[in-house]
Amino acid sequence: MPKIKTNRSAAKRFKKTGSGKIKRSKAYKNHFTGKKSPKRIRSLRKGTLVSDGDYKRISKIIPY
Secondary structure: OOOOOOOHHHHHHEEEOOOOOEEEOOOOOOOOOOOOOHHHHHHHHOOEEOOHHHHHHHHHHOOO
16 A cells, blocks of 8 residues: 655644644734734744644644
8 A cells, every 4th residue: 555645735834743643833923913912922932732623634634
């Protein structure tokens, strides 16, 4: 059986952790930051884990 191709755009956005969970970065950080509070911008720096609902869908496109 052939290998599954990794979706390259997803591979740039998501990383797998050692325990098999999937990390992602938070949205709404790129521009229009002047109107957002500094506290909000700081909290957007930190990464977070993919939700349970999206985990199955994303793990199919980044299999390795």
